[in-house]
Amino acid sequence: MSDDNIIKREGLPKAYRDAFFLKTPEARPLRILAEYLEPLRRFQRYRVEDTIVFFGSARIISREAAEAVLAGATTPAAREDAERVLWLSQFYEATRELARRLTEWSKGLDERERRFVVCSGGGPGIMEAANRGASEAKGVNVGLNIALPFEQEENPYATRELIFNFHYFFMRKFWFAYLAKAMVIMPGGFGTMDELFEILTLLQTGKIRKKLPLVLFGAEFWAEVVDFNALKRFGTISPGDLELFFRTDSVDEAFGYITEQLTAFALQEPGARL
Numbered sequence: 001m002s003d004d005n006i007i008k009r010e011g012l013p014k015a016y017r018d019a020f021f022l023k024t025p026e027a028r029p030l031r032i033l034a035e036y037l038e039p040l041r042r043f044q045r046y047r048v049e050d051t052i053v054f055f056g057s058a059r060i061i062s063r064e065a066a067e068a069v070l071a072g073a074t075t076p077a078a079r080e081d082a083e084r085v086l087w088l089s090q091f092y093e094a095t096r097e098l099a100r101r102l103t104e105w106s107k108g109l110d111e112r113e114r115r116f117v118v119c120s121g122g123g124p125g126i127m128e129a130a131n132r133g134a135s136e137a138k139g140v141n142v143g144l145n146i147a148l149p150f151e152q153e154e155n156p157y158a159t160r161e162l163i164f165n166f167h168y169f170f171m172r173k174f175w176f177a178y179l180a181k182a183m184v185i186m187p188g189g190f191g192t193m194d195e196l197f198e199i200l201t202l203l204q205t206g207k208i209r210k211k212l213p214l215v216l217f218g219a220e221f222w223a224e225v226v227d228f229n230a231l232k233r234f235g236t237i238s239p240g241d242l243e244l245f246f247r248t249d250s251v252d253e254a255f256g257y258i259t260e261q262l263t264a265f266a267l268q269e270p271g272a273r274l
Contacts, residue, residue, distance in 0.1 A: 035166055035168055035172075036171065038164075039164055042161065042162065043179070046114070046140065046162060047112075047113045048113075048114050048117050049113040049179075050115060050179050050270065051116065051119035051142060051179040051181065052116050052118055052180070052181065052184070052258065053119045053120070053176050053180045053182070053183045053184070054095055054099065054120045054126060054129075054186065055120075055184070055185045056091065056095065056125065056126025056127070056185065056186030056187060057125050057186070058123050058125035058127060059124075059125055059189070060088045060125045060126055060187070061088075061124075062089060062092050062129070063089040063090070063092065063093050065089070066085045066086040066089035067086065070083065088187065091126065091129075091218060092128075092129040094186070096129040096130070096132050096133040097133060098184065098217075098254055099130045099131070099132070099134045100133035100134065100136050100137045101255050102134075103133065103134040103137035103139035103141070104137045104139075105259055106139070107137065107138075107139055109267070113270055115270065116182070116262060117139070117140055117142055118133070119141065119142035119179065119180070120141075120142070120143055121172075122145035122154050122155065123143075123145060123152040123154065124153070124155055127155060130184075132155070134157070135157040140159045140162065141157070141159050142159065142162045142163075143155065143163040143164065144166065144172050144176060145163060145164060145165045145166065146165070146167075146172050147165055173198065177198075177199065178274060179272045180212060181212065181262060181266040182212065182213045182215075183199060183212065184254065185245075186218060187221040187222075193226075199212075200214075200241075204237075204241055204244065207274070208274055209273065209274060213246065213262070214245040214246065215246050215254050216246070216247045217247075217248060217254060219247055219248070
């Protein structure tokens with residue numbers, strides 16, 4: 001819009017109330033800052049000190065839903081697809097159980113603040129399972145949603161006051177990393193891989209200084225999809241980099257590892273630390 005057209009506008013609002021201006025490229029720093037300050041205000045208001053973050057595919061559904069898909073499969077190809085969907089549903093149920101157990105554990109801590117709150121991307125699939133498990137334990141939980149061209153709807157289990165809708169992926173990632181004191185990575189696609197490797201890079205380079213236990217859940221999936229041992233063999237990562245994460249197929253092992261690590265390294269250090 002030209003300066004002449006701007007002058008002709010009647011009743012110009014103050015800049016911070018000008019919806020037209022706030023959508024311009026020049027106002028991008030304000031939009032970015034808003035995605036820092038508005039979540040910060042809500043986290044402080046609801047006394048959320050730190051989180052346990054769950055990543056994983058939005059396409060993985062519950063066992064009950066997967067069994068219904070299998071029951072409705074009428075061709076060999078459809079049945080093959082449905083059996084894969086049913087196999088993947090184990091990770092939905094594992095996420096749900098682990099989130100519930102971690103929430104019950106955190107609620108038992110004698111703390112004034114809300115410690116180790118379950119946090120997900122706020123959408124369907126593994127994200128839904130994490131929020132669902134925490135909700136079933138009657139715990140406050142967080143959903144960091146993102147606006148996408150194909151609409152990602154928020155799941156119904158995240159605490160209403162702690163659902164966010166980000167525009168910028170990097171600001172959403174900031175809140176995942178900044179508050180996290182532990183992370184669980186379930187099987188997923190491009191988004192999950194992006195989140196996993198960004199966190200691994202930040203840990204490897206020391207940009208994340210806090211102790212951050214990282215669980216890769218689903219040994220068969222991760223062994224086939226990412227050959228970490230090959231990276232070590234080719235010398236593109238150090239042998240010690242394989243110690244940045246803990247691999248398991250067991251909810252009991254994941255729960256024991258996370259709670260042991262949090263008790264040893266994070267329980268006496270409330271608040272976010274990068």
